[in-house]
C-alpha cells in the first residue's frame with residue numbers, strides 16, 4: 708500500500724471470508740485448496756487484492772500448514788481473541804497464540820459476538836488493544852440492527868461503536884486498522900445495503916476517525932462492507948470511494964463463488 712495520495716487507490720482491497728462456525732479442520736483444508744486452485748487457474752493477480760480467510764480456531768493449524776507449505780498468497784486470521792494474553796481464562800484464545808499460528812488479522816466485535824455473547828464496547832476496545840499488542844491487525848466490526856436503521860440513527864449508532872472500539876489507540880495503530888461496517892439486518896438475510904448506504908457509512912467512519920485521530924491516518928484505514936455480499940453485487944459495492952473491501956459470510960463457504968468475489972475487478976465494467 709502506498710501513501711502518496713491517501714486516496715482509494717492507495718488502499719489495497721481486502722476480500723475477507725468469515726467461515727463462522729462452519730467447516731471442521733478437514734473440510735476447511737478442502738475449501739482452502741479449492742479456493743487456491745480456482746484462483747491460480749484463473750491466473751488471478753494476487754498483487755492487486757489481499758485475500759483473507761477467518762476459519763474456526765480448530766482449523767488454524769491446518770490452514771497454517773497449507774498456506775506455508777504450498778506458499779499460498781492468502782492470509783488468515785482468528786474470528787475472536789481474548790482481551791488477555793495468558794492465564795486462567797478457560798475457553799478463551801490468546802492473541803499471542805493466534806500470532807504464533809501465523810495469523811495476520813483477527814475479527815473483533817462481530818455482531819454475532821456482540822449479540823449472542825453480550826460483548827460490550829469496553830470489552831471490544833480491550834480486544835482491539837490485545838490484537839495490536841500481539842502484532843495482529845484487528846478488523847473491528849460495527850453496524851446497526853433493523854430498528855435503528857428504521858429510526859434513522861444508524862450513523863450515530865455505528866460511529867459510537869467505532870469511537871468506543873478505538874479509545875486509546877495511537878495514530879500509528881489507526882493507520883493499520885480495518886473497520887468492517889456490517890448492518891445486522893443484512894447479515895445472512897439476502898438483504899444487501901445499497902452501495903450508497905455502504906458509502907454513506909464508510910465515509911462517516913473515515914471522517915470520524917479523522918476527527919478522533921488525524922486525516923492522514925484516517926485516509927489509510929481500510930473500510931469493509933459486510934452483509935449478503937456475493938459475486939453478483941460485490942463490484943457495485945467496491946466502486947464506492949470509501950469502501951475498500953468486503954467481509955463475506957455465507958458466500959465464502961463456496962470456493963467458486965468466493966473466488967469470483969476476490970476477482971471483483973473483472974465485474975467492474977458491468978457493475
Ligand SMILES: O=C[C@H](O)COP(=O)(O)O
Nearest residue numbers: 725894895934935956957
Ligand atoms: O462476517 C460476515 C458477515 O456476517 C456477513 O455474512 P453474510 O455474508 O452471510 O451475510
